[in-house]
Amino acid sequence: MSVELSTPASAAAMPPPPADAHPNQFALLRQRRFAPFFWTQFSGAANDNLFKFAFTVMVTYQLSVGWLPPALAGLTIGALFILPFLLFSATSGQLTDKFEKTRIIRFVKNLEVVIMLIAAVGFVSGNINVQVPVLLGCTFLMGLHSTLFGPVKFAYLPQALSERELTGGNGMVEMGTFVAILLGNIVGGLLVAIPGVGPQYVAVACVGLALAGRAVAQFIPRAPATDPGLRINWNPVTETWRNLKLAKTNLVVFRSMLGISWMWFFGAVFLSQFPSFAKEVMHGDEHVASLLLVVFSIGIATGSLLCEVLSRRHVEIGLVPLGAIGMSVFAIDLYFASRGLPPSALMGVGSFMGQPAHWRVIADLALLSLFAGLYSVPMYALIQLRSQPTHRARIIAANNILNALFMIVSAILAGALLKANFSIPQIFLFTGLANAVVAFYIFMLVPEYLLRFVALMLSRCIYRFKVQGDDHIPAQGAAVLTCNHVSFIDPVLLMAASSRPIYFLMDHRIFKMPVLGWLFRLAKAIPVAPRAEDPAAYEAAFEAAAKVLREGDLLAIFPEGGITQDGELQPFKGGVMKILDNASRDGLNVPVIPMALTNLWGSFFSRAELVNGQRVAMVRPFRRGVFSRVGLNVGKAMVPAEVQPEVLQARVAALIKA
Structure with missing residues (x-):
């Protein structure tokens, strides 16, 4: 069943964010397009967890409810909170795409105030037969509140932030969410434990946080609807299935959703076992369990914030394999660090931290969660960047449904x-090993993650790679990238400089090399042979290049036709003109971006070594030491009408000297 809802005339559009509006992600907290939104979501996450944890403690320690024993209290509250994600995520995604996003945020915060007022009645009521059912109902309603806020939370960011700010913005939100969860749990536990007046203090805190969140939401700028003509389908089952099919139309996005859901599976295993792990394995009291939660939350927050620094303010999905490796390594080491600890009486935090063996456990948890932050933030940013704006919120809603399902499966x-x-x-060992298998499977399904990881490692660990003018690489649409050809790893360095995937037109002989050939085949590079050698392969290569441009992607070509033998720029051939002619035939006016790799001649992968009178590459690995400086200079786009091989060569030559 479907029905069309009315929507007001579109609000004034949020002004496009400047390309380089701030020096780092923390500066976003001084800007209206981000700060009110950040504190709104922070207060909501803190309130969710303050309420849930205080209620759980009450049922476990303070109330005697025959039909809700303490052993089932946490499970029941958690299940009630997550149930709305399964029932209403599909609907909330549609609402977010259809209506102006700030309007949705304010509605959700109004709903939170109402729910917390009802919860306050439950907390202060002295009648247990009223108190527990009311608070259970509010748990479900707060889950509904989070379900409605989830899609708008992530769909708002791409409208408010530029591509260069998206990773940092997501990192701040992820950090804020986990800090809010931590503070909410701590404050809820402390307040509810105050003798005699604890529940009343919890009621005041919940209502106060809800009102504070609603107040700050008033300052969020308007973010126009992306699909105001959408007809709402109120059937959650059919709409959920439709959203999943919508997500599958972009395989990179859909498989990234599976990757995020796996991260929630992974994290849920550890979070759910912390109390038992602290007591039964580490022989610590409830304060030690809280310490483990603090360490885990700080690790996630730190990893989330590191993403912007390590990604150089782009959406750098090369961090995802790095995060997956760290998650597995430290989950497995946690098994070895925690097995065989001698039995003892329950220890407090002081005694626990006084034993050196426990420091390794703390380090494993901190690093495991830090790498989980590196793993998740780029995936969220990639989904936001690659999803169609008109149905981005529905894609995020589908992601929330998958997250909920994976967490349920992890508990089972x-x-x-x-x-x-x-x-x-x-169990931790099993999860770490399973993570390695799942991560490898995902990276083989989506080679872009693995390719970006190789590019990231090469440009950070072998070279000190400096890119200038990368803002000239278009964030959207087709373009032809033209660059000088100095070494065998030039394509990998170009990959490292672009947040978008690049398809390369490359000499077919490179594909015969053992490792690099496999890598370039994985990158779906297009092999091209000289026309005189293989006319059919020549034409097929340029037809494949035309298809790349028709699909709106980036195509890179090395116009010299081969790697330089002497370090000097060779004459440009006419391949780029054939590419532009084919694009013109398809009705495309494709810009050409001149680029120049610098200081790469003489490195291990260049043909700088003279052996038996011939120039060869890849001998003497450390001939220039490690971390040698190389660079990429990107010039302004050229329109097809001004492109000629000689003109383009002159532009690239000027960039080499720049």
């Missing part, structure tokens, strides 16, 4: 393993 699997007599450290 962890329970099954415990029933099968697995110890908690063994």
Whole structure:
């Protein structure tokens, strides 16, 4: 069933964010397009967790409810909170795409105020038969509140931030969310434990946080609807299925959603086992369990903030394999660090931290969660960047549904393993090994992650790679990138300089090289042979290049036709003109971006070494030491009418000297 909702005339559009509006992600907190939104979502996450944890503590320690024993209290509250994500995410995604986003945010915050006022009645009521049902109902409603806020939370950011700010903005939001979760749990636990008046203090805090969030939401700038003509389908089952099919139209986006959902599976295993792990394995009291939660939250927050620094303010999905590797390594080491600890009486935080063996456990948890932050933030940014704006919120809603399903499966699997007599450290080991298998599978399905990882490692660990003028690489649409050809790893360096995937037109002989050939085949590079050598392959290569441009992607070509033998720029051939002619035939006016790699001649991958009278590459690995400086200078776009091989060569030559 579908029905069309009315929507007011579109509000004034949010002005496009400047390309380089701030020096780092923290400066966003001084800007109206981000700060009110950040504090709105921060207050909501803190309130969710303050309410849930205080209620859980009440049922576990302070109330005696026959039909809700303490052992089931946390499970029941968690299940009620997550249920709306399964039921209403599809609808909330549609609402976010159809209506102006700030309007949705303010509606959600109004709803939060109403829910917390009802919850306050539950907290202060002395009648247990009223108190518990009211608070359980509010748990479900707060889950609904979070379900409605989820799509708009991530769909707002691409409208408010530029591509260069998106990773930093997501990192700030992820950091803020986990800090808010941590503070909410701590404050909720402390307040509800105050003798005699704890529940009343919790009621005041919940209502106060809701009112504060609503007040700051008033300052969020308007973010226009992306699909105001959308007809709402109120059937959650059919709409959920439709959203998942919509996401699958872009395989990179859909498989990134699976990757994020796996991260929630992974994290849920650890978070759910912290209390038992602290007590049964580490022999610590409830304060030690809280310490483990603090370490985990700080690790996630730190990893999230590091993403902008490591990505050089682009959406750098090369961090995802790095994060996956770290998650597996430290999850597996956590097993070895925690097994075989001698039994002892329950320890407080002081005694626990006084034992050197426990420091390794703390370090493993901190690093495991830090790498989880590196893993998740680029994936969220990629989904936001690559999803069509008209249905971005519905894609995010589908992601939330998958997240919820994966967390449910993780709880079931962890329970099954415990029933099968697995110890908690063994569950951590199993999860770390499974993470390695799943990550490898995802990276083989989406080679772009692996390619970006190789490019990231090469440009950070082998070279000190400096890029100038990368803002000339278009964020959207087709373009032809033309660059001098100095070494065998030139394509990898160009990949490192662009947040978008690049398709390369390359000499077919490079594909015969053992490792680089496999890498370039994985990158779907297009092999081209000279016309005189293989006319059919020549034409097929340029037809494949035309297809890349028709699909709005970036195509790179090395117009010299081969790697330089002496370090000097060789005459440009006519391949770029054939590419532009084919594009013109397809009705495309494709810009040409001149680029120049600098200081790469003489490096390991260049043909700078003379052996038996011939120039060869890849001998003497450290002939220039490590971290040698290389660069890429990107020039302003040229329109097809002004492109000639000689003119283009002159532009690239000027960039080499720049």
